[in-house]
Amino acid sequence: MPHIFVENLSKSYPVAIKEPGIAGTITHFFRRTYRSIQAVENVSFEITPGEVVGFLGPNGAGKTTTLKMLTGLIHPSSGTVRVAGHIPFLRQEAFLQKITLVMGQKQQLIWDLPAIDSLKINAAVYNISDQEFSLRLRELTEMLNLQGKLTQPVRKLSLGERMKAELLAALLHRPQVLFLDEPTLGLDVNAQVAVRDFLRDYNQRYQATVLLTSHYMADITALCQRVLLIHQGKLMYDGSLDGLLERFAPYREVHVELAQPLSREKLKSYGDVQSLDGRAVCFMVQQEALTRTVSQILSELEVIDLEVKEPPIEEVIGKVFQAGVV
């Protein structure tokens, strides 16, 4: 049975329209007109227990709206959602015990208090016994490398330490389903890696299901075998990262270091010249022509080094969103 089941899910927001100026304000006061923004449109997917799925899309695509419907913060306009067997919007206690929502730009820890105080409040809210609290606290503190940090006021922690403490607070009740909205937002590269390593570890240890949004592709490539791509509220792709490359970028980059510099004109016959810098040239070659082109380059040109690379995933996704291709 899927842990997350979403069928034909849609959400539209009514937005009041106000003309500028005083006349607009007065009309707006007495007679409001609304238009509707379709934030999510007929989205369907299923996620099985233990899967880590990346949720990608440009700004305003509908990711946060979907996460809010999955966690019961807002009611869908239409469609069906089930998470761990529950209807999220009912916000039943058994449901809240099974899920967590972490938003990189929001915090639940109290700023002026040591994190440990907020954690004790969470333990009380979730009915965690003192003994169990100590056990979980020790385990998560070690996994997150937060020794000695939880007794300092939260405002004195670095951004990375604060995010890790937020994760600790969000996972204290040992949820089975994790909704993570930009959990590495604003962190430096080391802190990003630490959070990623922790999430991988947590997923493996507890077979937790994870739906993760991030603008850092490194988070997605490090953690997710499967991605959902949403654009203008519609689901455009659901499948593996490799499949995404195959479908949207059926070409490879061939980087060649030549013995002698050659003109762009001469090189053009081997493929689309992406860049040319002295003896270093990069060709874009259609995948089906790859073997033929590489052997032609090696036999006809004087080559010192040759490397075939996949195009950067950020670039591919950027192109998908720009073109709006399905």
Ligand SMILES: Nc1ncnc2c1ncn2[C@@H]1O[C@H](COP(=O)(O)OP(=O)(O)OP(=O)(O)O)[C@@H](O)[C@H]1O
């Ligand atoms: N409360 C709201 N009222 C009206 N419109 C909203 C509301 N929340 C979101 N929207 C609109 O719905 C659309 C989807 O927004 P959403 O926040 O879900 O996108 P997102 O994919 O999470 O974007 P980002 O990556 O920028 O966080 C946007 O056009 C946004 O302006």
